[in-house]
Amino acid sequence: MAELDPLEKAEVYRWPIALGVLAALAVLLYFLQPILTPFVLGGLIGYLGDPLVDRLERKGMQRTLGVVLVFILFSAIIIVALLVALPMLLHQLDALVAKVPDIYRWLTQDLVPWLQQRFDLPDRQLPKIDWSGQLADNWQSVGKFTARSLMQITGSGAGLLLSLANLALVPVVAFYLMRDWDILVRLSLDILPIAWQDKAAELVAESDEVVGAFLRGQFLVMCSLGIVYSVGLWLVGVQLAMLLGIIAGLASIVPYLGFIVGVIASCIVAYAQFGDWTVLLWVGLVFGVGQAIESMVLTPVLVGDRIGLHPVAVIFALMAGGQIAGFVGVVLALPVAAVVMVFLRHAMHHYRSSDLYGRD
Template identity: 85%
Template sequence: MDELDPLERVAVYRWPIALAVLAALSVLLYLLQPILTPFVLGGLIGYLGDPMVDRLERLGMQRSLGVAIVFLLFTAIVAVALIFALPMLLHQLDALVAKVPDLYRWLTQGLIPWVQQTFDLPDRQLPQVDWSGQLADNWQSVGRFTAQSLKTITGSGAGLMLWMANLALVPVVAFYLMRDWDVLISKSLDLLPLAWQQKSIELVSESDEVVGAFLRGQFLVMCSLGVIYSVGLWLVGVQLAMLLGIIAGLASIVPYLGFIVGIVASCIAAYAQFHDWTMLLWVALVFGVGQAVESMVLTPVLVGDRIGLHPVAVIFALMAGGQIAGFVGVVLALPVAAVVMVFLRHAMHHYRASDLYGRD
């Protein structure tokens, strides 16, 4: 080490310094996790809206005006969802709760005896439940919990102010990040050593493509599948069409999970409603059409093959993120996992091209 000149000595210390900075940032993010929610949500909105703002800017529009237009568009979408979709969703949730006794009765008196008789299994029954009393108690508990939570929030001036401040911070953070996203990325790259900047630009570009496929492409795929499943089940006549479609669309963040969860839940709901086995064929047709549209149109056009994350890796990332940092961890899990996969691919390429891998 003493034989190295000053420039070579600095180059040797680059990696330890970079790893130390990365570790310090990770610890800082973990410690600040309780206050990061508005910043993470604002950053997510800013990242989703940045390509639209860039496109408007290329058309000759001032960036601040483009940010305002995109921001108003997002606000209108959220407002329409809250005004029209949320009441319908809550109504169907109430309908689902009302159907719980019928579903449990069908399970204990119909499905389980049929399975036991068909496969010659021991005759065992589930316990009888007084659903009228159970549901009343549980809904009263939920009501009491909600009332107590609201009382705690509104009863404490500091708690109410903190909750309102966090809510108000989300659009503010999103607006400023959309406006200055490209500038912040450029300045962040300028902080890196000159020898790393070109490769870092390549890695950031590839990571942006992968994360964009997840956050933009997969989000659009989930929303599209939710609409397809909801409309299809509504045309079939299933009462819980919107609720089941949204569940299946959200579950589709893991490949094939949305299809499996959606078709099983929808078949149970359809049979409990109609008591007709032919309705299951219509439900299967709805999900078959949705799966075909996803495989042939939505995923190739909106996502492509850029993600490269195995379904098990997606599940692990979501669970690990929730375990480490709660809601913030779940939001950041897939973007972080996608970026890690990009760096791992480059690291494996570098390793296989090295003497360590090639020598006998």
Template identity: 65%
Template sequence: MSPLGPRRWPWFVGVVLAIGVAFYVLQPILLPFVLGALIGYLGDPLVDILERRGMGRTWGVTVVFLVLTAVLVMALLIAVPALIHQVDALVRKVPDIYRWLTDTLLPWVQANLSIPVSRLPEIDWTSRLAENWQSLGKATATTLRGITGSGAGLLAWLFNMALVPVVAFYLMRDWDVLMAKILRMIPKAWQENTTVMVGEADEVLGAFIRGQLLVMLALGVIYSIGLSLVGVQLALVLGMVAGLASIVPYLGFIVGIASSLLVAWFQFHEPGALLLVALVFAIGQVLESVVLTPILVGDRIGLHPVAVIFALMAGGQIAGFLGVLVALPVSAVIMVFVRHAVARYRASELYTGE
């Protein structure tokens, strides 16, 4: 019987289905484990480097963990105050944007497209923003009372937050051992092919997770610095939003340039500023296409932009935020196995007819 004989396939399909059902049923408690696994996967190559240089595995994990924590804390200390200041400035601009829509854009559209004359309702933005901030405060207070009012709910939330670094530490320390044990559980007839496919899947995952995160961060920094040089007031918010949205192909560019042009117009009212904003995003796109993506990600993922959008929407529909978090990595790994399956099909008698 061939290595992929029919007697093994029911077991394989059963295991895959069992994993899928377990993921769906247990998704309310899986988020700290998924985040911990993500951190462990990102840190494992760094720990391997330290281990090859003579440092013990546990000490290497400790060093990597402390470095990652320090970088995260520094980024939060630098970025959060600036983000809060710029979000506050954005909120103050809402009345001006609404007034421009009412007094300029809507009349122009009606005059040029022969739409019946109508006006947007007048809004007292001073009282409306105050009401919204008051409602937000009430909603936040109600949520906090709901969490703290239930001892079990507060305990579960604290436990989940504390569990993420614990899971990340132990997975980072034992990553290679766990992978070897999982491989030994696979039928011996499959182990050679599985080792090859797991190696390709690891390459794809590494290219996606590490590479795409670096591309998103780099684009956010490029857009933020470029918009700051132009003088756009909300440069940090606009640049980071565009960088994060770039996880979907072209979405970051579309969202970023549209919102930045709108903000620049309200701030400067000059076509030259709009051209400079467009130049910033054009430079970002060129750098992404020519430098960032080829170097940091490469062409190994093989996911079509439509497949990326579908994977994100499907993940969100199935498992909410957790599904979105794992959608693209899972899709990238599935594509590795699909390519191998297609290659075997094309070499089979079913395809060749021989």
């Protein structure tokens, strides 16, 4: 058997080494998952801010100064959201907890009997619940529930300090990654074998377009829909307008899920509040307008058709990420899935142009 020349040997050993490095990185990330949250969140903020910094740099501004300006902008948005939106959201959560007995009473006394009579279903009743005792024991107020949850998460004073330290690391990591993002990408490509660098740069550019379209575009779509739904429900007079709008906006990460969840939840709350079927028409109009704006304006302009992720793939990626790595996995699930789809498209193109696929 003829001995391979050095170039052929390098080609034979290149793929096993690359796969081994990827496997080692995956195992390392899995075991480091408990400490990755600040780095993942910081990397996400850095990635979102990098295009703005690049634009300021192209206009002649120093990159560090551009990073400072973008960082101040992001910080101002977060502070305004915390000072304005968070108190309103907590107030509406308290109102929602107070309405749970009324909603459950409506379900048991109105909706379920109507459905049983309409569709000739067995006459069975939902169990009676002492909501006053349940709410006093478990919720009572959002503030006490939040405090109890924080105590369970931190567990001790040392745990609280560790949580605060992780939170403080997020802006630090975001600042340095935003400043050195292009340098880190270039150094990462230089590590690869020279024969792979051109193709890897092409794949990275395509992956960046797909992930950027999703993270930046879909995030803006979700925020826009949340605002549209909240304002529309507020105009209708629904008391929990902001809470329902935020839920529907967040659920719109999966196509049409936000519309379905928002309509059902808003109709239940609106009918429990007004006791009039005509208000459901106005709720449906609000979500119909929001869906039309998303389909005709928001998604084509902000996202386009570059993601290529089926709704079932989105749901599976989110659930798989949460199962594998918890919160970090949920944050990374869709960007990783989008990059995998890019590589799969190229792999399928390579396979269909090969002799293995086309040979008789």
